Amino acid sequence: xxxxxxxxxxxxxxxxxxxxxxxxxxxxxxxxxxxxxxxxxxxxxxxxxxxxxxxxxxxxxxxxxxxxxxxxxxxxxxxxxxxxxxxxxxxxxxxxxxxxxxxxxxxxxxxxxxxxxxxxxxxxxxxxxxxxxxxxxxxxxxxxxxxxxxxxxxxxxxxxxxxxxxxxxxxxxxxxxxxxxxxxxxxxxxxxxxxxxxxxxxxxxxxxxxxxxxxxxxxxxxxxxxxxxxxxxxxxxxxxxxxxxxxxxxxxxxxxxxxxxxxxxxxxxxxxxxxxxxxx
Amino acid sequence: xxxxxxxxxxxxxxxxxxxxxxxxxxxxxxxxxxxxxxxxxxxxxxxxxxxxxxxxxxxxxxxxxxxxxxxxxxxxxxxxxxxxxxxxxxxxxxxxxxxxxxxxxxxxxxxxxxxxxxxxxxxxxxxxxxxxxxxxxxxxxxxxxxxxxxxxxxxxxxxxxxxxxxxxxxxxxxxxxxxxxxxxxxxxxxxxxxxxxxxxxxxxxxxxxxxxxxxxxxxxxxxxxxxxxxxxxxxxxxxxxxxxxxxxxxxxxxxxxxxxxxxxxxxxxxxxxxxxxxxxxxxxx
Numbered sequence: 001x002x003x004x005x006x007x008x009x010x011x012x013x014x015x016x017x018x019x020x021x022x023x024x025x026x027x028x029x030x031x032x033x034x035x036x037x038x039x040x041x042x043x044x045x046x047x048x049x050x051x052x053x054x055x056x057x058x059x060x061x062x063x064x065x066x067x068x069x070x071x072x073x074x075x076x077x078x079x080x081x082x083x084x085x086x087x088x089x090x091x092x093x094x095x096x097x098x099x100x101x102x103x104x105x106x107x108x109x110x111x112x113x114x115x116x117x118x119x120x121x122x123x124x125x126x127x128x129x130x131x132x133x134x135x136x137x138x139x140x141x142x143x144x145x146x147x148x149x150x151x152x153x154x155x156x157x158x159x160x161x162x163x164x165x166x167x168x169x170x171x172x173x174x175x176x177x178x179x180x181x182x183x184x185x186x187x188x189x190x191x192x193x194x195x196x197x198x199x200x201x202x203x204x205x206x207x208x209x210x211x212x213x214x215x216x217x218x219x220x221x222x223x224x225x226x227x228x229x230x231x232x233x234x235x236x237x238x239x240x241x242x243x244x245x246x247x248x249x250x251x252x253x254x255x256x257x258x259x260x261x262x263x264x265x266x267x268x269x270x271x272x273x274x275x276x277x278x279x280x
Numbered sequence: 281x282x283x284x285x286x287x288x289x290x291x292x293x294x295x296x297x298x299x300x301x302x303x304x305x306x307x308x309x310x311x312x313x314x315x316x317x318x319x320x321x322x323x324x325x326x327x328x329x330x331x332x333x334x335x336x337x338x339x340x341x342x343x344x345x346x347x348x349x350x351x352x353x354x355x356x357x358x359x360x361x362x363x364x365x366x367x368x369x370x371x372x373x374x375x376x377x378x379x380x381x382x383x384x385x386x387x388x389x390x391x392x393x394x395x396x397x398x399x400x401x402x403x404x405x406x407x408x409x410x411x412x413x414x415x416x417x418x419x420x421x422x423x424x425x426x427x428x429x430x431x432x433x434x435x436x437x438x439x440x441x442x443x444x445x446x447x448x449x450x451x452x453x454x455x456x457x458x459x460x461x462x463x464x465x466x467x468x469x470x471x472x473x474x475x476x477x478x479x480x481x482x483x484x485x486x487x488x489x490x491x492x493x494x495x496x497x498x499x500x501x502x503x504x505x506x507x508x509x510x511x512x513x514x515x516x517x518x519x520x521x522x523x524x525x526x527x528x529x530x531x532x533x534x535x536x537x538x539x540x541x542x543x544x545x546x547x548x549x550x551x552x553x554x555x556x557x558x559x560x561x562x563x564x565x
Contacts, residue, residue, distance in 0.1 A: 011460035019373060021365025025436065026382065028429050029389045032400045084296050091293035105297050108304050111551045114483060115544065116490025118517050122524065122540040123307045126314050149300060177282040179289035200391075207393025210492035210517065214524045234395050234493075241399045242497065249403075256396050267391045271384070 040257020043250040048258075053220035053231070056245035063255055065222040069231040070259075072224065073137055073216055074206050077144035081205075082198055084145075085152025092153070093160035094182050106157065109150035120146050121211035129215060137223075137230035140216025144205040151204055155197025156190075163189040192273045199270035203263045209234035233259045308544070315538035317530055326538060332503035334523075339535035341542065343503040347420065347515035348543075351499070352489045354424025354509070359432050360481060366432070367439035372461060372469075383440065390433035398497035401426035406498055413510040416500070421509040423499040423518075430494040435484040442476030443469050479558025486550035490543060492517035516543045 051062030088105075096102030120143050128139040163186050171181040187194070209232075217229035218239060233255045240252035318326060322339060329340025370383050405426060410417030446469045454464045470477070500512025501522040514522075516539050527533040 007460055007463065011462040014462040014465075015373060018365040018368040021362045022369035022373075022382075025362045025366045025432050026386070029386070029433060031404075032392075032397065032429070033389070035400055035404055036396060084299075087293045088297040088300055091290075091297040095290055095293060096297065101298070105301055107555065108301055110555055111548060112304060114487050114490075114547070114551045116492070116517060116547050118490070118492045118520050119311070119540045119544045120307070122520065122537060123310055125524070126310050126537070127306075146303060149303075153297075153300065177286045179286050180282075182289070203391060207391075207395070209393065209395040210521060213521055217525075234393065237395055237399065238493070238496075241402060252399065256399055260392055260396060263391055263393065264388055267388055 036253075036256060036260055039250075039253035040260075043254035044257065048251070048254050052222045053236070053251075056243070056248050058247075061247065061251060063233070063236065063251060063258070065219060066231040066233045066236040066255060067258070068222060068224065069137070069216070069219070070206070070233040072226060073140045073212070073230060073232055074144065074202065076138070076141035076226070077148055077205055078198075078202050080141070081145040081148035081201070082152055085149050085201070086156045086194065088149070089153040089156025090160065090182060092157040094178075094186065106154070109154050112150040113154065116210075117143075117147055117208050118210035118213075121214055124211065124215045135215065135217035135229040137216050137226035137228065140212045140230065140232065141226070143211035143215045144208060147208060147211060148201045148205045151201040152197055155200070156194055159190040159193030159197060160186055162193065192276065196270040196273045199266045199273075203266035203270070206266075207234065207259065207263050209238055213238075308541075311537055311541040311544060315534055315541050317534035318538045319534075321531060322535075326535070327542070330505055332519075334527075334529070334532050337529065337531050339531065341516075341535070341539055343505050344514050344516045344519045344539060345542070346505050347423075347499070347513040347518070348489055348546075350509075351420055351423045351427055351495060351513070351515055352485060354421065355427035355431060355488050356481070356485055358425060358428035359435055359484070362428075362432055363435035363439050363481075363484075364477075366436035367443055368465060370436070370440045371443040372465060383437075386433045387437050390437055393493070394430055394491055395493040397426055397430040397494040401494065402497040409510070415510050416512065418498055418500040418512050419510045420499065420506075420513040423495040423513070423515070424509075426494050426498055427488055427491060430491065431484045431488050434487065435480060438480035438483065439477050442473040442480055445476060446472045475558045475560075479554045482550060482554035482558065486547050486554060489550065490517060490547040492521050496521045516540075 047060055048062045049064060049067065051060045052065045053063075054061035092102045092105060096105070124139050124143040124146070128142055129135055132139075167185055167189055168181055171185045172178075176184075212232050212235050216232055216235070218235045219229045219231045223230055237252045237255040237259070240248040240255070243249065318339065322329070326339065327341050327345060329338070330342045331338050331340045332343060333339075366386065370379060370386070374382060401422060406417035406422055408417075409419060409422045409425075413419075413421070450468050450472065451464050454468045459467070495515060496518050499514060499518045501514045501518050502512040503514055503519075504511070506513065520536060520539060520543075523532075524536055527536055
């Protein structure tokens with residue numbers, strides 16, 4: 001066998017192996033997705049949105065409590081985390097730039113983005129739940145805010161740096177003060193990117209379960225008092241899925257489906273923003 | 281007036297940026313303070329003792345550490361070859377028409393919450409493991425496999441990105457010399473993107489070791505070290521998720537905090553190695 005032939009055969013073997021692993025990997029992922037969609041659609045019904053949790057065996061049970069709870073917990077986290085993250089990101093890109101302080105903050109945020117979220121839950125338990133003496137929706141929101149901050153900060157930082165410095169210089173030449181340059185020129189230039197960062201940040205924390213387990217805890221009924229334990233889709237999903245009752249498991253799949261669709265749409269919308277921007 | 285607002289804006293943003301560093305420092309301090317009881321009582325035995333018996337006030341974390349290490353190792357062994365395969369497929373093999381839709385769906389799958397991977401594992405994968413290996417199906421092996429599938433999209437996407445950084449001109453030169461695709465991959469792309477590829481594997485490792493929800497469903501939270509992978513086991517995050525709300529004594533509570541601290545230190549170290557040692561160059565982007 002000639003050397004060339006050997007190389008061609010080896011090449012073909014590797015190409016087949018690689019395609020095979022792609023098929024296996026993608027196959028598994030689509031298996032999960034199809035399981036999610038089939039079970040989710042099967043479990044969906046109007047009562048999901050209109051009824052609260054019920055003991056197993058009840059006809060009229062739904063996820064209204066978890067949906068509203070989830071919106072409240074993630075909503076508060078977004079409301080606090082987004083402005084703080086954007087402002088901190090603004091400092092890095094516009095004021096600190098390549099200073100040692102900025103670089104350190106960037107590094108630490110990068111690490112925190114991948115740090116285990118359950119540890120954040122333990123931290124919030126220690127500083128919020130334990131002193132208060134009870135689980136609360138606020139504690140859940142605080143945990144999610146801490147997880148969201150580095151994501152928003154880093155994307156804002158990256159997106160602001162993409163704005164050409166000539167734009168800033170032009171505004172400065174018109175004797176605009178720096179804060180005006182930032183809020184009226186730089187932010188405008190980076191609008192789409194920052195928005196994408198926000199959407200991805202919200203999508204990321206919306207799927208978090210571990211930090212909520214011992215902060216916002218759970219509640220089987222509708223509770224809009226953030227000072228009390230509040231149900232979330234993720235924790236409800238966990239509790240229902242691990243229960244032995246078939247109707248609860250079904251509700252768990254419905255929760256999984258609704259949550260995934262929400263997160264996927266945020267991701268897709270975020271991508272579209274960035275793509276539009278590139279198209280221009 | 282403008283000068284005042286200007287100063288105010290600059291200082292506010294700076295304050296918030298610094299606050300992030302302070303929060304991280306605060307997390308370490310709080311976890312350390314709350315683990316003091318356990319650190320003083322058990323000392324170094326905490327990480328070498330194999331007995332975790334809350335009713336006897338005996339806390340040895342070795343089974344949990346062992347579980348974290350083994351399940352993550354299993355996940356890496358399974359996910360790395362698959363991720364490389366997917367990445368090669370996406371960056372070099374797939375026809376242009378497939379590249380972008382498959383690539384985007386992999387990235388989207390990386391965004392699916394891990395709790396859903398865990399749920400899938402519990403309902404669909406545990407029975408398969410039970411049928412093949414016997415036992416309950418809730419085991420170290422199941423956890424490793426579910427974990428590998430959970431990190432696969434993330435790993436494949438970053439590996440592909442690393443491979444894509446290879447300049448076309450280098451690849452074209454190699455093709456012009458008569459190289460096959462495999463020649464180009466092993467002699468041009470992999471050497472060029474080596475740091476990025478290894479960095480993304482280590483980053484995935486850092487995420488996998490702290491992953492809670494994908495494994496909590498399928499691991500069983502049994503504090504025993506067993507060489508048999510088909511036996512139920514536990515890991516640090518699984519122990520935390522299952523027992524945190526049950527801690528009724530100071531030592532129990534404090535031991536769980538020491539576990540959290542341990543987990544944070546381990547993943548912080550792994551992620552730092554990935555970021556600082558291998559992925560430094562990405563800072564330019």
